[in-house]
Structures are given as structure tokens and as C-alpha cells.
Amino acid sequence: ITYNAAISACEKCGQWEQALKLLNSLQEANLTPDNITYNAAMSACEKGGAWQEALRVLQQGLENGLQPDTITYNAAISACEKCGQWEQALKLLNSLQEANLTPDNITYNAAMSACEKGGAWQEALRVLQQGLENGLQPDTITYNAAI
Template sequence: ALSMLKSMRLCQVLTSVITFSALLSACREAGQWQLAIALLHEMLGCGLQPDLIIHSAALSACERSQQWQAALDHLREMYRGRIAPDIIAYNAVVSACEKGGRWHSAMALLASVSQHSLRPDVVTLGAAASACCNCQRWEEAMVLLGRAQHLPLRVDRALWGTVVAACERSQRWVEALQLFRQAQKRSPSVDSLLYTGALSACKLGERWQEALQLLLEMRLGPRTSREASPLRWAGLEPDVVAFGAAMAACEGAFQWQRSLRLLSELRSAGLRSSLIAFSAGISACKQGQCWHQALGLLGEISSAALAPNVVTYSSAMSSCQE
């Protein structure tokens, strides 16, 4: 972009705001944040005043490059230059903080949004909640969900899923399951991401019965899962993560036969087993004293190009000793 700008100058082509806007858009798409900032300085050197769209393009370039500090610095520069950022500009900076693991900066930006008479949207709250989730700040994530519910906007499934995941990652499985059921009541079409978060919570709490119920709900829907036949499907196919979490929940609650049955269902569904699923299966074999099956699963791990960990080997060895 800079070389193109120099060529235009050599050819005495008049540079304008439109020219710089096109160059900044290219930087945004390529995630070239340093070049984007340099172009802004070039604009000022040419006596041109960048508008809000151009500033937002520079912020998006910082966000795509995960340069949270550069995004924050540029936001401050906008205020110093008396360019009032809109919610789109703020969203780019909050997303940059989310990608950089700066949950407290994301929360501070939300406060700044309100102070400047702007209203956060689903993107703003979702990015801030994701930042909290990544840093295991479940209470802050729940506050954001509550805030979203009091705003005149529709809380999407992604935000619910993020907050459920925040609770699950923070070992707050009770809260995660409660939130999942709330999401079900508010939205009839709960997606697989939400189900996976709830299943992971079941694994933490060793709620094997609820885990099996959730797997059934994914296939048949929450209203018909108890009476519908296995031939009726709701369109959601449990993936290997969902099966692995349900297996771990059963194994942790000493329901080893159910855990092995789920492993069989996973294979019947044509899914490739994960290390979590294999480990849960081997632990189930240990509980059921099925040493030959445990060794078979250990061999399958190597065949699947997975690397067994210490826990996996220990469970397999224990099954042989028993």
C-alpha cells in the first residue's frame, strides 16, 4: 500500500481521502496494522483529515492482528483528535482485547461506551463475554449476560454459549447447567455449542444421567426425547467432544458399562475418537476389570495418531493389575 502511494506521488497523481480509504481497507483485510497506522500519519502529513470510517478500518486491522494495545492507543488518539468513535469502532477494540486475553480492558471499554452515551450491541457484549470466558471470569460473564437481557436487543445463542462455557471452564458446573436450561426456555433452537458446554459441565459434576439425557435431546429435541423413537431426529448430531464429555461423566460416576456403550455409539456414528473419549473408555475398562479391552483401546490410540498421556497409560496398567 505504501509503495503504491509512493508510485502515485511520483506520477503526480492527486491523493485524496478516497485513495487513503481504499488503502486502509486493504490493510484491514490483510491485518496489516502497522501499515494502517503509518497510512493515517501519511494522511495527516498530506493535510487530509481521516474520517470515522478510516479510523475504524485502522482499528479493525489492529483487531485482526491481535494488537490490543495498538487498538487502545489509537482509540485514545481518536478522542484527542476530536473524532468520536461509534459502537463499531468500540467493537473492534473490545474484540482486540478479547483476542489478547485482556478481560479487564474489555470491561473498562464497556464502561467507556456508556460514559460516551453509546449503547453496546450483541457484538460488544459477546466479545467482552468471550474475553471473560478465556480468562475464567465466570461472574463477570454472567453480569454481561444479565446486562444484555435488560437491553432492547435479542440475546443470541452465541452469547449464551459463551457464558455457559465461562462457567464450565471455571469449574462452576451447577451454574453452567442452570444457564443452559434458561437458554432452552428462551430459545427453542439451542445449538450444538450450547449442548457441548452443558455436557462438559455434566462431566465436571459427574451427572451421568443428565449427560445421557442431553445427548438424547440433541438428537430428538428436548420436548420429544423421552417418548420419541430413535428413528426421529432433531437435526443436531453429537460430535466427538459431546460424546467424550458424556463418556467422562459416566466413567466418573462409575457407570463404566454406559461409558463403553457410548464409545460404541460414537464409532457407529462414524466419528473419529478423541484422546478424551479413549481415556474415558480405558478408565471404564479399569472399573469393569476388562483389561483386554483396555489394551485394545490403547492400541487404537496409536493407530489414530494420538499421543497417550500419563493418565491414559496409568489407567490401562491399572486395569491389567486388577
């Protein structure tokens, strides 16, 4: 719990490098990170614009037996969104669905925003259509990402 709180504090301040150091320290102490740990570390990377590091954290978690949930994927997709890495965001959206998890508004909004920031407006509209077919209840953020 102490490590999770410290990593979450780093996330709130955008101190992604410190968050990753804490994640490594936790593992060196033979403690097992959980979803909250990995999600907070990825969110810290997102806030620091370190999308590649966020994906490394996700991969490391998967290799260590992490059972990702929608929040986990949302953290990774949001990290890609901040830097317009739409192709990576869409790969993560597909991975989420292949894992039989249900995307939510945050998932679709972040994926569409990544497409928008990356200049892939047609992909953003495709994601919107997919979301609507899957029961997405669009909100202001959804429509802003689509236009």
C-alpha cells in the same frame, strides 16, 4: 476515501503495522481521518493481535476530535477480546455507555468473549445479565461466550 480503502485492505489481510503507517501518512498529509479510518485501523490491529495498538489508535482519535460510535467501541473491544484482555474490554463497554451510546450484540458478545478468554467467567455472566436487562437479544454467539 483512498486512504480508507487502503487501510481497509490492510485490515482484511491483518497488516496492522501497514494500516498504522497509512493512518500516520494521512495525518502527515494534513488530511483528517474519520470514524471509518479509525475503525479500520483498530480492526487491523485486532486481526493482528495488537490490542494495545488498537487502544492507542482509539486514544489518538479521541484526542483528534473523533466522535466514536458503537462500531468504534466494538472495534476496540473486539481487539481486546482476541487477547483475553477482559478488564480493558469492560472499561471500553463502560465508556461506550457513559457516552450515551447503545451497545449491540457485537458489543456484548465481544466483552463476554474477552472475559471467557481471560478466565473471568463470573464477569462474562455479569455482562450477559446487563445485556439482557438492556434488551440484548441473545444469539448462538452470546450463549457460546457465556458458557
